[in-house]
Amino acid sequence: MTIKKEIKKKSICLIDDQTNFQNDIENFKTKVDGKSFPNDFIFEFDEKVYVCLNLIKSSSILEFNHNLIWTGVKLFNFCAKTNYEIVNPEIIDMPQNIFLGWCLGNYNFLNFKSEKEKNKKPKLLNITNDQILEARAICLVRDLINMPANILGPSEIQKETQRLFSKSITEVIVIKGKDLKKKFPLIYNVGRGAEKKKKPLFSEFIWKSKKKKLKKNIVLIGKGVCFDTGGLNLKLGSGMNLMKKDMGGAANCVGLAKMLIDKKIDINLKLLLPLVENSLSSKALRPSDIIKSRKGLFIEIGDTDAEGRLILADALTYASEFKPDLIIDMATLTGASRVALGTDVPSFFSNNDNLAEDLIKFSKLYGDPLWRLPLWKNYFNQLRSNHADMSNIGSGFGGAITAALFLEKFVDKDIPWIHIDLMAWSLNKNLTSYIGGEAMGIRSLFYLIENIAKN
Numbered sequence: 244m245t246i247k248k249e250i251k252k253k254s255i256c257l258i259d260d261q262t263n264f265q266n267d268i269e270n271f272k273t274k275v276d277g278k279s280f281p282n283d284f285i286f287e288f289d290e291k292v293y294v295c296l297n298l299i300k301s302s303s304i305l306e307f308n309h310n311l312i313w314t315g316v317k318l319f320n321f322c323a324k325t326n327y328e329i330v331n332p333e334i335i336d337m338p339q340n341i342f343l344g345w346c347l348g349n350y351n352f353l354n355f356k357s358e359k360e361k362n363k364k365p366k367l368l369n370i371t372n373d374q375i376l377e378a379r380a381i382c383l384v385r386d387l388i389n390m391p392a393n394i395l396g397p398s399e400i401q402k403e404t405q406r407l408f409s410k411s412i413t414e415v416i417v418i419k420g421k422d423l424k425k426k427f428p429l430i431y432n433v434g435r436g437a438e439k440k441k442k443p444l445f446s447e448f449i450w451k452s453k454k455k456k457l458k459k460n461i462v463l464i465g466k467g468v469c470f471d472t473g474g475l476n477l478k479l480g481s482g483m484n485l486m487k488k489d490m491g492g493a494a495n496c497v498g499l500a501k502m503l504i505d506k507k508i509d510i511n512l513k514l515l516l517p518l519v520e521n522s523l524s525s526k527a528l529r530p531s532d533i534i535k536s537r538k539g540l541f542i543e544i545g546d547t548d549a550e551g552r553l554i555l556a557d558a559l560t561y562a563s564e565f566k567p568d569l570i571i572d573m574a575t576l577t578g579a580s581r582v583a584l585g586t587d588v589p590s591f592f593s594n595n596d597n598l599a600e601d602l603i604k605f606s607k608l609y610g611d612p613l614w615r616l617p618l619w620k621n622y623f624n625q626l627r628s629n630h631a632d633m634s635n636i637g638s639g640f641g642g643a644i645t646a647a648l649f650l651e652k653f654v655d656k657d658i659p660w661i662h663i664d665l666m667a668w669s670l671n672k673n674l675t676s677y678i679g680g681e682a683m684g685i686r687s688l689f690y691l692i693e694n695i696a697k698n
């Protein structure tokens with residue numbers, strides 16, 4: 244007879260309403276009353292850890308569920324090195340967000356640190372495989388974005404993605420050199436100024452369902468500008484410091500693909516990565532150059548620092564040729580989106596209202612912020628060119644909208660499409676000390692795709 248050894252653990256109690264603990268002593272109530280969010284809402288009392296979620300209940304459903312993730316991060320860093328269990332997770336609708344945050348609290352990017360952390364970490368017994376898989380995908384996104392551009396260029400991203408999916412992938416297609424110039428001229432021309440080791444390429448990863456039943460065809464497209472100097476429209480030094488993250492759209496799409504594959508969502512999936520470095524050289528793209536796109540539209544280069552939409556345009560054209568059930572592109576595309584919504588909340592655009600409403604629903608439920616902006620057609624006049632079909636840059640306000648309107652021209656009207664304009668970088672200093680590359684919107688998109696796959 245085997246006797247199971249009982250796991251020693253400490254309790255974590257969530258305070259949704261102070262009346263939950265009315266039997267506790269007066270000192271406890273006094274301690275709760277003195278707490279504040281976000282700096283002082285977790286405390287230890289009588290060998291139990293308490294989390295004052297009542298302090299963030301006044302926020303919206305979206306923000307509350309989002310803050311639960313950062314609460315999990317904060318909780319991980321608060322707890323000592325032993326086993327813990329949240330004893331009353333049922334008092335909130337999305338306790339799994341706290342579990343996910345706990346997993347993410349363990350993240351550090353230490354690839355270039357001479358001394359590695361070896362401290363024993365606390366363990367939360369509530370965590371399930373779902374949260375582990377999501378955390379792995381998010382950490383993958385962070386790792387890719389945090390890697391410097393001298394280490395991770397276009398070819399390195401392609402090879403790393405192929406390595407990650409080597410056991411599950413059906414087919415890989417890589418196009419570069421003369422073939423790229425002919426088939427994807429905008430991608431080629433954006434990256435033509437880079438050194439030989441950083442030359443542009445287009446990479447396609449294909450997963451086909453093995454089941455005979457008819458499956459949804461989904462295409463993910465990630466903007467992969469491995470470093471963005473701005474080109475001949477050179478950025479200032481302060482504006483260039485974070486430009487290793489300009490492949491954040493590609494990194495997020497790789498992370499989303501990993502979640503879909505790891506959780507065995509039954510779809511046919513294509514991951515398209517246009518990969519370039521926007522460099523400064525005698526071969527670089529010039530302002531006023533006119534380039535014929537894959538679709539056949541002539542694009543005048545109004546600004547070489549509006550390069551992301553150019554590489555996405557050719558990729559969107561290519562994706563539309565397959566008539567998929569859904570196209571999603573993700574890109575660190577505009578500063579205008581950050582001005583409108585800040586760094587935590589990506590904007591999104593869609594040509595399908597029902598699809599957009601579903602995405603908003605999953606964003607709220609899972610606390611993964613996405614905020615819809617309109618495809619306001621009147622602003623397209625800003626993209627008019629005197630000498631070509633259109634310019635790659637708007638001439639006025641609403642830069643996030645004009646960028647989305649530019650992309651819309653390369654998507655077939657009858658194909659549902661979502662465009663995500665994201666920061667891909669965490670600056671949330673309230674609840675974590677982590678600053679770096681970030682996954683944004685991929686959990687919302689995952690649950691949207693999962694829902695589409697079932698219907």
